[in-house]
Every structure is written in structure tokens, then in C-alpha cells.
Amino acid sequence: MQEILLPMAMAATFGAFTGSLFRLSRRPGYQRPFMFPVVGLIAGFTAYLIYHVLVSVTGAPAWLLPVLVVLQVWLWLGPLGPKFKRQENGDNGQ
Numbered sequence: 001m002q003e004i005l006l007p008m009a010m011a012a013t014f015g016a017f018t019g020s021l022f023r024l025s026r027r028p029g030y031q032r033p034f035m036f037p038v039v040g041l042i043a044g045f046t047a048y049l050i051y052h053v054l055v056s057v058t059g060a061p062a063w064l065l066p067v068l069v070v071l072q073v074w075l076w077l078g079p080l081g082p083k084f085k086r087q088e089n090g091d092n093g094q
Contacts, residue, residue: 008048011069015044018073036077043072 019040023033047068054060 004052007065008045011048011051011065012041012044014066015040015042015047015069015073018070019043019077022073022077039076040073043076044069047072 016037017040019036019038022040023036048065050072051060051065051068054064
């Protein structure tokens with residue numbers, strides 16, 4: 001059981017970290033900044049599940065897991081991710 005939980009926790013943590021780094025690359029002023037690490041955490045779990053299936057079916061190498069995590073986070077926060085709107089101040093200059 002520990003053989004599954006430890007890599008899964010590490011993949012989820014790495015996903016949250018990668019999501020936070022992705023947040024830093026965005027321009028400031030977007031709503032819901034906490035969503036970036038949360039989406040990264042979920043992407044880390046999903047990448048680990050994909051990796052676990054690949055290891056059991058094809059014997060995938062260990063270096064594939066971090067690549068899958070980064071790709072999942074990039075896909076979910078990039079082109080396939082939620083569209084964030086700019087936060088308006090309500091100040092119209094008058």
C-alpha cells in the first residue's frame with residue numbers, strides 16, 4: 001500500500017507546486033488564484049493514475065511520471081483550462 005501512496009502523494013505535491021509556478025507566470029489581476037495549485041493537485045493525482053496504468057501494462061520508466069505531471073498541469077491550466085477574467089476595479093476614472 002505504501003508503494004502506491006507515497007508516489008501518489010509526491011506526484012500530487014509536485015502537481016500543486018507546478019500549478020503554483022504556472023500561477024506566477026500569469027499576469028496579476030486574475031480571479032481565483034487558489035485554483036492554480038488545486039488544479040495542479042488534481043492533475044498530479046490523474047497523472048499518477050495514468051502512470052500506474054502504463055507501468056502495469058507496458059513497464060514505463062520512472063522518469064515518465066514527472067513529465068506526465070507537468071503535461072497534465074500545462075494542459076489543464078493552459079489550452080484546456082478554465083478561462084480567467086480580469087478583475088475589474090469598478091473605478092471608471094471619475
